[in-house]
Amino acid sequence: MTHPHIKAAAGLCILLASLLAVVAPARADRVGTGIALSCSVPPGCAVAGGRYLALAPSGWDGKVALPVLVFFHGWRESAEYVVQDAPLRALVEKRGALLIAPHGEGNTWSYPGAPGRHRDEFAFIAALVVDVKARFPVDARRFVAAGFSQGASMVWNSACRQPHLFTVHGALAGGFWEPSPDACPGGTVDLVHVHGTRDGTVPMGGRALRGGLFRQADIRRDWAVWLSGNACPALPSTTFAQAGRTCLLWSACARPGHLQFCTHDSGHEIHESDLEVLWAFVEQRALSR
Numbered sequence: 001m002t003h004p005h006i007k008a009a010a011g012l013c014i015l016l017a018s019l020l021a022v023v024a025p026a027r028a029d030r031v032g033t034g035i036a037l038s039c040s041v042p043p044g045c046a047v048a049g050g051r052y053l054a055l056a057p058s059g060w061d062g063k064v065a066l067p068v069l070v071f072f073h074g075w076r077e078s079a080e081y082v083v084q085d086a087p088l089r090a091l092v093e094k095r096g097a098l099l100i101a102p103h104g105e106g107n108t109w110s111y112p113g114a115p116g117r118h119r120d121e122f123a124f125i126a127a128l129v130v131d132v133k134a135r136f137p138v139d140a141r142r143f144v145a146a147g148f149s150q151g152a153s154m155v156w157n158s159a160c161r162q163p164h165l166f167t168v169h170g171a172l173a174g175g176f177w178e179p180s181p182d183a184c185p186g187g188t189v190d191l192v193h194v195h196g197t198r199d200g201t202v203p204m205g206g207r208a209l210r211g212g213l214f215r216q217a218d219i220r221r222d223w224a225v226w227l228s229g230n231a232c233p234a235l236p237s238t239t240f241a242q243a244g245r246t247c248l249l250w251s252a253c254a255r256p257g258h259l260q261f262c263t264h265d266s267g268h269e270i271h272e273s274d275l276e277v278l279w280a281f282v283e284q285r286a287l288s289r
Contacts, residue, residue, distance in 0.1 A: 039135070042080055044103070047131045049124035053079040054136075055099040057092055067097040067142035067282070068132065070166070072109065072151030074174075079103035091275045098136060102128055109150050111157040113177030115214055121154060122161050129165045141286040146170035146278060148270050149202055152193075153177060153216075159191055160184035160225070168192070168285050170278040173202050173268055176225075180217040184229045188257040191226055192281040194245065194264070194274045195219060201268035223261060230257045242280065243273035258285060 039045035039054035060066065069092060073082045082088060082101035092099040102125070104110075105118035125145075132138065145166040147155040152174025159169040160176075163186040171193045195204055204219040227234065231254035238249050247262040262277055 040083070044079060044101075045131065045135070047124070048127040049119050050105060050128075051079070051103050052128055052132075053083050053101045053103070054132075055083045055089065055092060055101070057096045057098070060096075063137060065137040065139045067095060067139045068100060068136075068144060069097050070100040070102065070128070070132070070143075070145045072102055072145070072147030072154045073104060073107075074147075074149035074151050076107045077151075078107055085270070087270055087272045087275055090272060091279065095279055097142070098138070100128070100132055104150075104154075109154040111154050111177070112181075113179060113214065113217075114150070114153065115210065122158065125158055126162065126165060141167060141289045142282055144168045144170060144278075144282055146172065147174065148172045149174045149268065152202075156222075159186065159189045161186050163187055163189040167289070168282045170194075170281070172270055172274050172278075173199055175202075175219045176217040176222050178206075178215040178217050180222050181225060184225055186229075188230050188255040189226065189259075190257045190281075190285045192260040192262070192278055193219070193223075194262045194277055196266040196268060197263050198266060199268045223259075226259050227253075230255045230259060232259060236261075243276050245273065245277055247277070256288075 039052065042053065044051045044053035056066070071082050071088060073079065079101040083099060088099060091097070106116055108114070108116040110116035110118045110121050143166050145155050145158060146169070152171035153176065155169050155171045156175050158165065160181060163169070167190065169189055169191045171191070173195050197204070202216055206216045206218040208215045227250065230250070232250040233252065236248035237251040240247050240249070242262070245262040245264045247260055250259040260281055
């Protein structure tokens, strides 16, 4: 997202603008008043190990706490791609949320089993969370990690290792890669997963890549890891239809987290309906906090 820059017509105007920048409060990074959100201009804001971009809803005053959607891009995509994505922009505008777009080194993510070996993603995500919470007023009940494809795989891995960083995790068309974990050390999670039954890029049954050197794991099989971690029964509490998706919900687990698995009959792509399913789950879980 780009923002217009007003050129000063005279040296006095330039001087006044400089003085205002010096005395402005730390959280004067806002969009609604016409002041550019500093993290929205590429390359964005730097944190240990990487960078991220941010997009705030129009009309935000820079003071009201916002829900936060940290969205991890897919393979060969970027933070810039995420903040320009029409469905994501529509979602955060409609929900009055702050969109945070982390950038993956090499335009990929280096989680366990993936080809990338660029950095410690878990340390990067932890640093990003600290920076976002220090820089912006956030709604702690709605601090969400979500992603698409490889970004969804990053979300599964982060939820497994460090679920406490986010209140809700949302995965669109991506999960563990082999060898997938038998159990997650991080503890209970609130997780919603959405996947297309015709997805040939990340099929739910998994597939081998690069001559078998790497393999996407079986999504349905690995769902048992989340059921075990939340101490959920094998069968869901309820099955329902939402936004053209068939969803299974586990809400009667011995531990407090809820799990939701939704499918649609499309391929490997993001739909606005997927994001609405995600946000409905976010709101439902926020009411319990």
